Amino acid sequence: MDKPLEVEIKGTTEMIKPSSPTPDHLRNFNLSLLDQIVPVEYTAVVLFYTGNGDVNNAAKKSQRLKTSLSRTLSSFYPYAGRIKDHKTVECNDNGAVFVEAYADCCLSDILHKPDQKFLRKFLPTEIESPKAGTGPLLLVQATFFKCGGVALGNCLSHKMADGNTTGFFLTSWGANSRGSNKALIPLFIAASGLFPPDHSLAPYMDVIGSNFVTKRFVLYESKIAALRAKVSSANVPKPTRVEAVTALIWKCVTTAARANRGFPRVSQTSHSMNLRKMVVPPLPNYAAGNIIGDFLAQTKDKKLDLEDLVLKLRKGKEEFRKKGLQILLKNKSLTNPEELSNEVENEHKDFYMFSDISRFPAYEIDYGWGRPLWVSVPNYRHNMVMLVSTSDGLGLEALVTLCQEDMALFEHDPELLAFADYNPSALSVPNHLGFVSRL
The missing domain is CATH 3.30.559.10 (Chloramphenicol acetyltransferase-like domain)
Structure with a gap:
Protein backbone atom coordinates (compact mmCIF):
# COMPACT_ATOMS: atom_id res chain seq x y z
CA MET A 1 0.00 0.00 0.00
CA ASP A 2 1.08 3.59 -0.62
CA LYS A 3 0.42 4.71 2.93
CA PRO A 4 0.48 2.96 6.30
CA LEU A 5 -2.80 1.60 7.58
CA GLU A 6 -4.34 3.52 10.44
CA VAL A 7 -6.83 2.45 13.09
CA GLU A 8 -8.47 5.37 14.83
CA ILE A 9 -10.31 5.04 18.13
CA LYS A 10 -13.48 7.13 17.98
CA GLY A 11 -16.21 7.67 20.51
CA THR A 12 -16.16 6.84 24.18
CA THR A 13 -15.10 3.46 25.46
CA GLU A 14 -18.12 1.94 27.17
CA MET A 15 -18.55 -0.47 30.02
CA ILE A 16 -21.17 -3.06 29.06
CA LYS A 17 -22.98 -4.44 32.08
CA PRO A 18 -25.10 -7.61 32.22
CA SER A 19 -28.70 -7.03 31.16
CA SER A 20 -29.87 -8.50 34.46
CA PRO A 21 -27.98 -8.14 37.76
CA THR A 22 -26.07 -11.10 39.14
CA PRO A 23 -27.95 -12.67 42.08
CA ASP A 24 -26.39 -12.23 45.52
CA HIS A 25 -25.66 -15.95 45.93
CA LEU A 26 -23.48 -15.87 42.79
CA ARG A 27 -21.50 -12.77 43.71
CA ASN A 28 -18.37 -14.66 44.80
CA PHE A 29 -17.02 -17.00 42.15
CA ASN A 30 -14.09 -19.28 42.95
CA LEU A 31 -11.33 -19.80 40.41
CA SER A 32 -10.50 -23.45 39.83
CA LEU A 33 -7.01 -24.88 40.28
CA LEU A 34 -6.57 -24.86 36.50
CA ASP A 35 -7.64 -21.21 36.33
CA GLN A 36 -5.04 -20.38 38.95
CA ILE A 37 -2.10 -22.09 37.25
CA VAL A 38 -2.47 -20.56 33.79
CA PRO A 39 -0.42 -17.37 33.22
CA VAL A 40 -1.80 -13.88 33.74
CA GLU A 41 -2.54 -12.79 30.16
CA TYR A 42 -5.43 -12.43 27.76
CA THR A 43 -6.50 -14.96 25.17
CA ALA A 44 -7.01 -13.08 21.91
CA VAL A 45 -8.78 -13.67 18.63
CA VAL A 46 -9.82 -11.37 15.77
CA LEU A 47 -12.75 -12.17 13.48
CA PHE A 48 -13.16 -10.34 10.15
CA TYR A 49 -16.58 -9.90 8.52
CA THR A 50 -17.48 -8.44 5.14
CA GLY A 51 -20.52 -6.66 6.57
CA ASN A 52 -22.43 -7.63 3.42
CA GLY A 53 -21.33 -4.39 1.74
CA ASP A 54 -23.32 -2.24 4.17
CA VAL A 55 -21.12 0.85 4.58
CA ASN A 56 -23.57 3.11 6.41
CA ASN A 57 -24.67 1.12 9.44
CA ALA A 58 -21.62 1.10 11.71
CA ALA A 59 -23.56 2.76 14.53
CA LYS A 60 -26.43 0.27 14.17
CA LYS A 61 -24.06 -2.69 14.16
CA SER A 62 -22.18 -1.34 17.15
CA GLN A 63 -25.38 -0.95 19.14
CA ARG A 64 -26.47 -4.45 18.17
CA LEU A 65 -23.16 -5.84 19.44
CA LYS A 66 -23.41 -3.95 22.73
CA THR A 67 -27.02 -4.94 23.38
CA SER A 68 -26.38 -8.62 22.68
CA LEU A 69 -23.15 -8.56 24.69
CA SER A 70 -25.13 -7.26 27.66
CA ARG A 71 -27.56 -10.17 27.33
CA THR A 72 -24.71 -12.65 26.99
CA LEU A 73 -22.98 -11.35 30.12
CA SER A 74 -26.05 -12.26 32.17
CA SER A 75 -25.14 -15.92 31.54
CA PHE A 76 -21.36 -15.40 31.55
CA TYR A 77 -21.66 -13.21 34.63
CA PRO A 78 -18.09 -13.70 36.00
CA TYR A 79 -16.73 -11.95 32.90
CA ALA A 80 -18.33 -8.70 34.07
CA GLY A 81 -16.53 -8.94 37.43
CA ARG A 82 -12.98 -8.55 38.70
CA ILE A 83 -10.49 -11.01 40.19
CA LYS A 84 -9.44 -10.43 43.77
CA ASP A 85 -6.68 -12.17 45.74
CA HIS A 86 -5.93 -14.63 42.86
CA LYS A 87 -8.64 -16.91 44.21
CA THR A 88 -12.03 -15.34 43.71
CA VAL A 89 -13.91 -13.33 41.10
CA GLU A 90 -16.05 -10.63 42.61
CA CYS A 91 -19.09 -10.75 40.32
CA ASN A 92 -19.94 -7.09 40.83
CA ASP A 93 -21.35 -6.40 37.34
CA ASN A 94 -18.72 -3.72 36.70
CA GLY A 95 -18.93 -4.80 33.09
CA ALA A 96 -16.87 -5.60 30.02
CA VAL A 97 -14.98 -2.98 28.01
CA PHE A 98 -16.34 -2.19 24.53
CA VAL A 99 -14.21 -0.04 22.22
CA GLU A 100 -15.43 1.35 18.91
CA ALA A 101 -12.75 1.99 16.28
CA TYR A 102 -12.45 2.94 12.63
CA ALA A 103 -9.85 1.84 10.08
CA ASP A 104 -8.77 4.18 7.31
CA CYS A 105 -8.73 1.38 4.76
CA CYS A 106 -10.82 -1.43 3.33
CA LEU A 107 -10.99 -4.97 4.65
CA SER A 108 -9.27 -6.26 1.51
CA ASP A 109 -6.21 -4.15 2.36
CA ILE A 110 -5.77 -6.17 5.55
CA LEU A 111 -6.56 -9.61 4.17
CA HIS A 112 -4.66 -9.42 0.90
CA LYS A 113 -1.35 -9.92 2.75
CA PRO A 114 -2.12 -10.43 6.46
CA ASP A 115 0.38 -9.08 9.00
CA GLN A 116 0.16 -10.91 12.33
CA LYS A 117 1.87 -8.06 14.19
CA PHE A 118 -0.53 -5.51 12.72
CA LEU A 119 -3.47 -7.56 14.00
CA ARG A 120 -2.75 -6.21 17.49
CA LYS A 121 -4.22 -2.89 16.29
CA PHE A 122 -7.60 -4.62 16.30
CA LEU A 123 -7.32 -5.59 19.98
CA PRO A 124 -8.49 -3.36 22.84
CA THR A 125 -5.50 -4.19 25.06
CA GLU A 126 -2.12 -5.90 25.10
CA ILE A 127 -2.27 -9.70 25.33
CA GLU A 128 0.42 -9.73 28.04
CA SER A 129 -1.20 -7.03 30.22
CA PRO A 130 -1.13 -7.80 33.98
CA LYS A 131 -4.64 -6.33 34.12
CA ALA A 132 -5.83 -9.79 33.01
CA GLY A 133 -5.48 -10.70 36.68
CA THR A 134 -6.77 -7.51 38.30
CA GLY A 135 -8.75 -5.41 35.82
CA PRO A 136 -11.50 -6.00 33.26
CA LEU A 137 -11.76 -9.66 32.36
CA LEU A 138 -13.32 -9.10 28.95
CA LEU A 139 -12.46 -6.39 26.45
CA VAL A 140 -13.86 -6.10 22.93
CA GLN A 141 -12.94 -3.83 20.03
CA ALA A 142 -15.24 -3.45 17.03
CA THR A 143 -13.31 -1.88 14.14
CA PHE A 144 -15.29 -0.65 11.15
CA PHE A 145 -13.73 -0.40 7.67
CA LYS A 146 -14.56 2.03 4.89
CA CYS A 147 -16.00 -0.82 2.82
CA GLY A 148 -18.51 -1.78 5.52
CA GLY A 149 -16.44 -4.68 6.86
CA VAL A 150 -16.00 -5.28 10.57
CA ALA A 151 -13.13 -6.68 12.65
CA LEU A 152 -14.12 -7.95 16.07
CA GLY A 153 -11.15 -8.25 18.41
CA ASN A 154 -11.73 -10.11 21.66
CA CYS A 155 -9.49 -10.27 24.72
CA LEU A 156 -10.70 -12.56 27.50
CA SER A 157 -8.59 -13.14 30.60
CA HIS A 158 -6.87 -16.51 30.41
CA LYS A 159 -7.66 -16.85 34.13
CA MET A 160 -11.28 -17.33 33.08
CA ALA A 161 -11.16 -19.25 29.82
CA ASP A 162 -9.32 -21.68 27.59
CA GLY A 163 -9.80 -21.79 23.81
CA ASN A 164 -12.88 -24.00 24.09
CA THR A 165 -14.58 -21.58 26.48
CA THR A 166 -13.65 -18.56 24.35
CA GLY A 167 -15.24 -20.20 21.32
CA PHE A 168 -18.36 -21.11 23.29
CA PHE A 169 -18.69 -17.54 24.61
CA LEU A 170 -18.34 -15.96 21.15
CA THR A 171 -20.80 -18.45 19.65
CA SER A 172 -23.33 -17.63 22.39
CA TRP A 173 -22.83 -13.91 21.86
CA GLY A 174 -23.40 -14.38 18.13
CA ALA A 175 -26.62 -16.30 18.79
CA ASN A 176 -27.89 -13.49 21.01
CA SER A 177 -26.94 -10.92 18.39
CA ARG A 178 -28.98 -12.79 15.77
CA GLY A 179 -31.92 -13.06 18.14
CA SER A 180 -31.59 -16.83 18.22
CA ASN A 181 -32.88 -18.89 21.13
CA LYS A 182 -30.02 -21.40 20.68
CA ALA A 183 -27.50 -19.68 22.97
CA LEU A 184 -26.42 -22.32 25.50
CA ILE A 185 -25.85 -21.49 29.15
CA PRO A 186 -22.29 -22.04 30.41
CA LEU A 187 -21.63 -24.49 33.20
CA PHE A 188 -19.25 -23.10 35.83
CA ILE A 189 -18.43 -26.25 37.80
CA ALA A 190 -14.67 -26.78 37.62
CA ALA A 191 -13.87 -25.24 41.03
CA SER A 192 -16.60 -27.15 42.84
CA GLY A 193 -15.80 -30.43 41.10
CA LEU A 194 -12.49 -31.99 40.09
CA PHE A 195 -10.33 -28.87 40.33
CA PRO A 196 -10.86 -27.06 43.64
CA PRO A 197 -8.60 -24.01 44.12
CA ASP A 198 -5.37 -24.00 46.11
CA HIS A 199 -5.31 -20.84 48.19
CA SER A 200 -1.53 -21.00 48.59
CA LEU A 201 -0.78 -20.51 44.88
CA ALA A 202 0.51 -17.17 43.62
CA PRO A 203 -0.05 -15.75 40.11
CA TYR A 204 2.69 -15.66 37.51
CA MET A 205 3.24 -13.94 34.18
CA ASP A 206 4.12 -15.81 31.02
CA VAL A 207 7.73 -15.80 29.82
CA ILE A 208 8.01 -13.28 26.95
CA GLY A 209 10.78 -11.70 24.94
CA SER A 210 11.29 -8.77 22.58
CA ASN A 211 13.19 -10.36 19.69
Missing part, protein backbone atom coordinates in the same frame (compact mmCIF):
# COMPACT_ATOMS: atom_id res chain seq x y z
CA PHE A 212 10.31 -12.45 18.35
CA VAL A 213 8.39 -12.42 15.10
CA THR A 214 5.23 -14.29 14.04
CA LYS A 215 4.66 -15.55 10.51
CA ARG A 216 1.74 -17.38 8.94
CA PHE A 217 1.95 -20.60 6.96
CA VAL A 218 -1.13 -22.27 5.43
CA LEU A 219 -1.40 -25.99 4.71
CA TYR A 220 -4.35 -26.80 2.48
CA GLU A 221 -6.24 -30.09 2.46
CA SER A 222 -4.34 -31.71 -0.42
CA LYS A 223 -0.92 -30.87 1.05
CA ILE A 224 -1.95 -32.18 4.47
CA ALA A 225 -3.08 -35.45 2.87
CA ALA A 226 0.32 -35.80 1.19
CA LEU A 227 2.12 -34.96 4.43
CA ARG A 228 0.09 -37.52 6.41
CA ALA A 229 0.99 -40.19 3.85
CA LYS A 230 4.67 -39.25 4.11
CA VAL A 231 4.86 -39.41 7.92
CA SER A 232 2.79 -42.58 8.39
CA SER A 233 4.62 -45.64 9.71
CA ALA A 234 4.01 -49.09 11.15
CA ASN A 235 3.96 -47.49 14.62
CA VAL A 236 1.53 -44.72 13.63
CA PRO A 237 -0.19 -45.87 10.43
CA LYS A 238 -2.84 -43.12 10.52
CA PRO A 239 -1.38 -39.93 11.95
CA THR A 240 -3.86 -37.13 12.51
CA ARG A 241 -3.50 -33.96 10.50
CA VAL A 242 -2.41 -32.10 13.64
CA GLU A 243 0.25 -34.72 14.42
CA ALA A 244 1.59 -34.54 10.88
CA VAL A 245 1.71 -30.74 10.73
CA THR A 246 3.14 -30.48 14.24
CA ALA A 247 5.92 -32.93 13.43
CA LEU A 248 6.83 -30.99 10.28
CA ILE A 249 7.00 -27.66 12.09
CA TRP A 250 8.83 -29.18 15.07
CA LYS A 251 11.49 -30.62 12.77
CA CYS A 252 11.95 -27.36 10.88
CA VAL A 253 12.14 -25.08 13.94
CA THR A 254 14.61 -27.45 15.59
CA THR A 255 16.74 -27.55 12.45
CA ALA A 256 16.82 -23.74 12.39
CA ALA A 257 17.74 -23.47 16.08
CA ARG A 258 20.53 -26.02 15.78
CA ALA A 259 21.93 -24.29 12.70
CA ASN A 260 22.09 -21.01 14.59
CA ARG A 261 23.36 -22.27 17.94
CA GLY A 262 24.98 -25.59 17.20
CA PHE A 263 24.46 -29.21 18.26
CA PRO A 264 23.92 -30.97 20.65
CA ARG A 265 20.59 -29.39 21.53
CA VAL A 266 17.51 -30.98 23.07
CA SER A 267 14.24 -29.88 21.51
CA GLN A 268 11.21 -30.04 23.83
CA THR A 269 7.60 -29.26 23.04
CA SER A 270 4.48 -28.66 25.11
CA HIS A 271 0.99 -29.37 23.71
CA SER A 272 -2.35 -28.34 25.18
CA MET A 273 -5.12 -30.95 25.57
CA ASN A 274 -8.81 -30.56 26.31
CA LEU A 275 -9.60 -32.47 29.52
CA ARG A 276 -13.38 -32.35 29.25
CA LYS A 277 -13.71 -35.82 27.74
CA MET A 278 -10.83 -37.26 29.75
CA VAL A 279 -12.26 -36.78 33.23
CA VAL A 280 -14.75 -39.18 34.81
CA PRO A 281 -17.56 -38.52 34.31
CA PRO A 282 -16.90 -36.52 31.12
CA LEU A 283 -17.81 -32.84 31.08
CA PRO A 284 -19.89 -31.17 28.35
CA ASN A 285 -18.22 -28.78 25.91
CA TYR A 286 -20.03 -25.88 27.58
CA ALA A 287 -18.23 -26.50 30.88
CA ALA A 288 -16.55 -23.11 31.18
CA GLY A 289 -13.12 -22.10 32.43
CA ASN A 290 -9.68 -23.60 31.93
CA ILE A 291 -10.10 -27.35 31.59
CA ILE A 292 -6.87 -28.14 29.82
CA GLY A 293 -3.59 -29.93 30.44
CA ASP A 294 -0.26 -30.07 28.64
CA PHE A 295 1.71 -33.07 27.45
CA LEU A 296 5.41 -32.96 26.64
CA ALA A 297 7.48 -34.49 23.84
CA GLN A 298 11.18 -34.12 23.21
CA THR A 299 13.98 -35.31 20.99
CA LYS A 300 17.72 -35.55 21.54
CA ASP A 301 18.35 -37.22 18.18
CA LYS A 302 20.95 -35.66 15.93
CA LYS A 303 19.13 -36.86 12.83
CA LEU A 304 15.52 -35.69 12.83
CA ASP A 305 13.00 -38.04 11.24
CA LEU A 306 9.37 -37.05 10.70
CA GLU A 307 8.01 -40.53 11.37
CA ASP A 308 9.90 -40.67 14.67
CA LEU A 309 8.69 -37.21 15.71
CA VAL A 310 5.10 -38.27 15.05
CA LEU A 311 5.68 -41.34 17.23
CA LYS A 312 7.09 -39.18 20.03
CA LEU A 313 4.02 -36.94 19.85
CA ARG A 314 1.66 -39.93 19.90
CA LYS A 315 3.47 -41.50 22.88
CA GLY A 316 3.45 -38.21 24.78
CA LYS A 317 -0.29 -37.87 24.22
CA GLU A 318 -1.01 -41.46 25.25
CA GLU A 319 1.14 -41.17 28.35
CA PHE A 320 -0.74 -38.04 29.37
CA ARG A 321 -4.07 -39.79 28.89
CA LYS A 322 -2.91 -42.55 31.26
CA LYS A 323 -1.58 -40.49 34.14
CA GLY A 324 -1.30 -36.85 33.10
CA LEU A 325 -4.35 -35.72 35.03
CA GLN A 326 -3.09 -37.28 38.26
CA ILE A 327 0.34 -35.66 37.80
CA LEU A 328 -1.27 -32.30 37.04
CA LEU A 329 -3.34 -32.42 40.23
CA LYS A 330 -0.33 -33.52 42.25
CA ASN A 331 2.12 -30.92 40.89
CA LYS A 332 -0.53 -28.21 40.54
CA SER A 333 1.08 -26.96 37.37
CA LEU A 334 0.40 -27.24 33.64
CA THR A 335 4.04 -26.58 32.92
CA ASN A 336 5.93 -25.50 36.01
CA PRO A 337 6.65 -21.76 35.43
CA GLU A 338 10.07 -22.05 37.07
CA GLU A 339 10.91 -25.01 34.86
CA LEU A 340 9.55 -23.22 31.80
CA SER A 341 11.75 -20.20 32.53
CA ASN A 342 14.75 -22.50 32.81
CA GLU A 343 13.87 -24.16 29.50
CA VAL A 344 13.55 -20.82 27.71
CA GLU A 345 16.90 -19.63 29.07
CA ASN A 346 18.74 -22.98 28.76
CA GLU A 347 21.41 -22.59 26.11
CA HIS A 348 21.44 -26.33 25.45
CA LYS A 349 17.69 -26.82 25.07
CA ASP A 350 14.95 -25.28 22.93
CA PHE A 351 11.36 -25.17 24.16
CA TYR A 352 8.31 -24.71 21.92
CA MET A 353 4.68 -24.38 22.92
CA PHE A 354 2.04 -25.76 20.54
CA SER A 355 -1.64 -24.89 20.84
CA ASP A 356 -4.21 -26.49 18.55
CA ILE A 357 -7.38 -24.41 18.34
CA SER A 358 -8.44 -25.79 14.97
CA ARG A 359 -11.65 -27.15 16.52
CA PHE A 360 -12.54 -23.69 17.77
CA PRO A 361 -15.89 -23.03 15.97
CA ALA A 362 -14.62 -19.71 14.66
CA TYR A 363 -16.19 -19.84 11.22
CA GLU A 364 -19.64 -20.55 12.67
CA ILE A 365 -19.77 -17.33 14.70
CA ASP A 366 -22.45 -15.15 13.11
CA TYR A 367 -23.56 -11.84 14.64
CA GLY A 368 -26.25 -11.28 12.04
CA TRP A 369 -24.15 -10.30 9.01
CA GLY A 370 -22.86 -13.71 8.00
CA ARG A 371 -19.96 -15.90 8.98
CA PRO A 372 -16.46 -14.48 9.24
CA LEU A 373 -14.28 -14.21 6.16
CA TRP A 374 -11.11 -14.85 8.17
CA VAL A 375 -10.22 -15.58 11.79
CA SER A 376 -6.75 -15.26 13.28
CA VAL A 377 -4.70 -14.79 16.43
CA PRO A 378 -2.22 -11.89 16.77
CA ASN A 379 1.48 -12.42 17.36
CA TYR A 380 2.91 -13.82 20.60
CA ARG A 381 6.29 -12.99 22.15
CA HIS A 382 7.85 -16.38 22.85
CA ASN A 383 8.40 -19.64 20.94
CA MET A 384 4.82 -20.52 20.08
CA VAL A 385 2.92 -22.33 17.35
CA MET A 386 -0.84 -21.79 17.05
CA LEU A 387 -2.79 -24.09 14.74
CA VAL A 388 -6.01 -22.51 13.45
CA SER A 389 -8.51 -23.92 10.98
CA THR A 390 -8.79 -22.52 7.47
CA SER A 391 -12.20 -21.13 6.51
CA ASP A 392 -13.23 -24.33 4.72
CA GLY A 393 -12.43 -26.41 7.82
CA LEU A 394 -10.15 -28.72 5.82
CA GLY A 395 -6.77 -27.04 6.14
CA LEU A 396 -4.65 -25.56 8.90
CA GLU A 397 -3.05 -22.18 9.40
CA ALA A 398 0.16 -22.36 11.42
CA LEU A 399 1.01 -19.10 13.20
CA VAL A 400 4.64 -19.61 14.12
CA THR A 401 6.48 -17.33 16.57
CA LEU A 402 10.27 -17.61 16.80
CA CYS A 403 13.21 -15.36 17.53
CA GLN A 404 14.23 -13.42 14.44
CA GLU A 405 17.42 -15.44 13.87
CA ASP A 406 15.58 -18.77 13.86
CA MET A 407 12.70 -17.43 11.75
CA ALA A 408 15.14 -16.26 9.08
CA LEU A 409 16.11 -19.91 8.50
CA PHE A 410 12.77 -21.55 9.29
CA GLU A 411 10.72 -19.58 6.77
CA HIS A 412 13.00 -20.72 3.92
CA ASP A 413 13.15 -24.40 4.88
CA PRO A 414 12.44 -26.32 1.63
CA GLU A 415 10.78 -29.22 3.46
CA LEU A 416 8.36 -26.82 5.15
CA LEU A 417 7.59 -24.98 1.90
CA ALA A 418 6.90 -28.26 0.09
CA PHE A 419 3.70 -28.49 2.14
CA ALA A 420 2.99 -24.96 3.44
CA ASP A 421 2.22 -21.73 1.57
CA TYR A 422 3.79 -18.69 3.18
CA ASN A 423 1.15 -16.09 4.07
CA PRO A 424 -1.24 -16.46 1.13
CA SER A 425 -4.12 -14.06 0.73
CA ALA A 426 -6.99 -14.60 3.15
CA LEU A 427 -9.37 -13.32 0.47
CA SER A 428 -9.49 -16.59 -1.46
CA VAL A 429 -9.73 -20.32 -0.83
CA PRO A 430 -8.78 -23.25 -3.07
CA ASN A 431 -11.29 -25.52 -4.77
CA HIS A 432 -11.34 -27.71 -7.86
CA LEU A 433 -11.25 -24.59 -10.05
CA GLY A 434 -8.19 -23.16 -8.31
CA PHE A 435 -8.28 -20.24 -5.87
CA VAL A 436 -11.61 -18.46 -5.70
CA SER A 437 -12.07 -14.97 -4.23
CA ARG A 438 -14.54 -14.57 -1.38
CA LEU A 439 -15.02 -10.80 -1.69
